[in-house]
Amino acid sequence: MATKSVSPRPAPRLYLATPAVDDPSPLVGSLPALLAAADIAAVLVRLTPSDPRGMISRIKALAPAIQNAGVALLIEGNAELVARSGADGAHLAGIEALQEALPTLKPERIAGAGGLATRHDAMTAGEAGADYVLFGEPDRHGRRPSTEAIGDRLQWWAELFEPPCAGFAATLDEAEGFAGAGADFVLVGDFIWTDPRGPAAALMDAGQAIRQGHAAMSAHAKAARG
DSSP: OOBOOOOOOOOOEEEEEEEEESOOHHHHHHHHHHHHHSOEEEEEEEEOOOOHHHHHHHHHHHHHHHHTTTOEEEEESOGGGHHHHTOSEEEEESHHHHHHHHHHHTTTSEEEEEOOOSHHHHHHHHHHTOSEEEEOOOOTTSOOOOHHHHHHHHHHHHHHBSSOEEEEESSHHHHHHHHHHTOSEEEEOHHHHTOTTOHHHHHHHHHHHHHHHHHHHHHHHHHHHO
């Protein structure tokens, strides 16, 4: 796994996680406007479990609205459905799931890695060929590290390793902080969809938050260089 070369960091991009999708119709109608509201690199499609044919149908229904906007479509888990559905890749939780999925996904499609409890797990994922590593998502019991611990992990990775890192932000403050810690992507989900103003307004705020975090990081780095 390559170590990081020193160069100015571009501003992070948003990575939008959907709610669990059972009926894709509401999202199909709203996604074009949402994806135009902020700089979104990828959408992580979460599916309610069902038979493979049903899940593939839901992915195919969502794909044009996402991919026609120049945004990557990743599936949460279910790497075996990626090729059949036309998705761009999958996000896998844990080293075993990543290693099992890599032969199916690489080299044509994206393999993201989360569920990385330790630094050793993250390095193992990077060495195995993960296209990005995600820090801070809840485990199956809903527990997650502290905001400070997630920021420390992002800073450590960003300073040392070449593959991109993403931070799972549960609030706007976390989105800003993780951008300032060096995340390449900031994953946002539930708080976007539950915002009483609507998800478009929440996404615009999230985009502003990560720009502010990135600007603060850049100013600090410039001051440190003198």
